Amino acid sequence: MQIEKVLEKIGFSPNEIKVYLTLNKQGSAKAGKISKLAQIDRSSAYNALKLLQEKGLVSYVMIGQIKWFQAVGPKRILEYLKEQEQEVNEILPKLQELHKSKKVEGQVRLFKGYKGVRSVFLDMIRTGKNNYVFGSEGQFSEKMPEFALQFDRMKKEKKMYTKNLIRKGRTELDKKTSEYRYAPAISESPAVTNIYGDKIAIIIWTDEPEAIIIENPASAKAYKSYFDFMWKHSKSVNK
Secondary structure, eight states: OOHHHHHHTOOHHHHHHHHHHHHHEEEEHHHHHHHHHHOOOHHHHHHHHHHHHHSSEEEEEEETTEEEEEOOTHHHHHHHHHHHHOOOOOOOHHHHHHHHHHHTOOOOOEEHHHHHHHHHHHHHHHTOOOOEEEEEEHHHHHHHHHHHHOOOHHHHHHHOOOOEETTTTOOOOOOOEEEEETTTTOOSEEEEEEEEETEEEEEEEESOOOEEEEEEEHHHOOOOOOHHHHHSSETTTTO
């Protein structure tokens, strides 16, 4: 993965990336030279330097009346991320309290793109409940292979289990944390339904996938009863 993309993912602005990489390569330099090498105007360079100093990623020394800036060692990025994680952990209890107090029962949430779908699967892990699925064609492992392996590891850690109702003819089944049965009258579809806890997640595996989470205990209970009926009248994949 390109360095710029990773830095962007962890919250660096485009100008911060340009300035940081320039200093990381160049060593010590004055602001004017940094702006030229990074190909940004002087005021943008100063602003980026200020933000990088606040992150602890850039320092400076005074030589005469002039500041010479330099990048702190790259390992400082990991320290910065750990500090961010610690700060988030400190405010999580209050955020959870506010989240619960303002929660509307029966809410529906829409997620778009692969990051959105990832959020849905992470919600399943946070819930920690067994997952009941029908309609899967193996899209998760095919389209998000690295995260699918990570998801399976997290399932094992949480001792979560999945039951899958699939159409006959499906192959390449992962039976380590899942059980499969062939259900009658299931046709191939991009939509996959997941039932877990008090939630129903419908993931639509189009070119840009979308997902819907319905959080409603009564609806989840009804869907689970439909699933149980179909499971009871379905055939094991081993038969």
